[in-house]
Amino acid sequence: xxxxxxxxxxxxxxxxxxxxxxxxxxxxxxxxxxxxxxxxxxxxxxxxxxxxxxxxxxxxxxxxxxxxxxxxxxxxxxxxxxxxxxxxxxxxxxxxxxxxxxxxxxxxxxxxxxxxx
Amino acid sequence: xxxxxxxxxxxxxxxxxxxxxxxxxxxxxxxxxxxxxxxxxxxxxxxxxxxxxxxxxxxxxxxxxxxxxxxxxxxxxxxxxxxxxxxxxxxxxxxxxxxxxxxxxxxxxxxxx
Numbered sequence: 001x002x003x004x005x006x007x008x009x010x011x012x013x014x015x016x017x018x019x020x021x022x023x024x025x026x027x028x029x030x031x032x033x034x035x036x037x038x039x040x041x042x043x044x045x046x047x048x049x050x051x052x053x054x055x056x057x058x059x060x061x062x063x064x065x066x067x068x069x070x071x072x073x074x075x076x077x078x079x080x081x082x083x084x085x086x087x088x089x090x091x092x093x094x095x096x097x098x099x100x101x102x103x104x105x106x107x108x109x110x111x112x113x114x115x116x117x
Numbered sequence: 118x119x120x121x122x123x124x125x126x127x128x129x130x131x132x133x134x135x136x137x138x139x140x141x142x143x144x145x146x147x148x149x150x151x152x153x154x155x156x157x158x159x160x161x162x163x164x165x166x167x168x169x170x171x172x173x174x175x176x177x178x179x180x181x182x183x184x185x186x187x188x189x190x191x192x193x194x195x196x197x198x199x200x201x202x203x204x205x206x207x208x209x210x211x212x213x214x215x216x217x218x219x220x221x222x223x224x225x226x227x228x229x230x
Contacts, residue, residue: 004159032217043121043207043221044160090159094217103148103167103214104175107159 002027004091006108013081014116021076021111023091031093033074034105035065038088047089050074051096061085086115119144123208123222130198130229138193138225140208146220147213149191153177154205154224163206166191167214198229 003026013019025031032051036044048059055067065076074091091108121142130136142149150165152175162175166185180202182194191210195202208222 009157034217041223043223044209044219045221046219049217092160095215102173102175103150103165103211103217104162105160105217105219107152107161109157109159 002031002093002095002106004093004106004108006089006091006111008111009109010112010114012114012116015083016080019076019078019081019085019113021089021091021113023074023076023108025072025074025091025093027072027093029096030069032096033065033067034092034094035059035063035074035076036090036092036107037061038090038110040087044090047076081113081115083115083117086113088112119220121208121210121220121222123206123225126223126225128225128227130227132199132229133197136195136198136227138195138206138208138227140191140193140222141189142191142208142210142220143189144210144212144220145188146210147188148216149185149208149210150175150219151181151183151191151193152207152209154207160207163193195227198227200229203227203229 005024034049035047050067089111092105124139151163152160154160161177164183166172206225209219211219
């Protein structure tokens, strides 16, 4: 079955430190990959996405993610975290655009990021 | 402003009392979907709609109904809510099935007592 795993439920980093959030997926082929951020009381905002091509993708707010096929991973990184990055982060996968695609996103459990001053 | 609007934002209700959560988008998107978010489980799809009058079940449809009579609206109906439907609900829309250019609403926090 298709699944997404975010091994870290909660991460705390100091402001200015680097950040890496892990995401592993189980899928029959290379899926479409996404990272979303959810600030308290808000909906989900797309940070970045990977469909194909260059395995290092840049997103908004200084985030980037690297797709590693051999590890079935799509980890999110940021070189220097700001206090405003404190939020919950979700990794998600979607089925490529082929017949039978329902458009569903499969989400990981989420990682809550706390930023220390 | 392009957006998905859900109402209400917060709702406390009693078991068995029918309720409707509304969802409206102003982007002329074909595809709309409902998700529920529960701690430790992420978001799970309840129902989706590929276009007007076309709806189908997602992963957790039990206890929910939807309709898509107009392109912009996709209400979620709980005919007889139960406490296990206490959750945070999100409506999302995208231009088309498989496009994945989702816009999410701000969420509806539902408590069933």
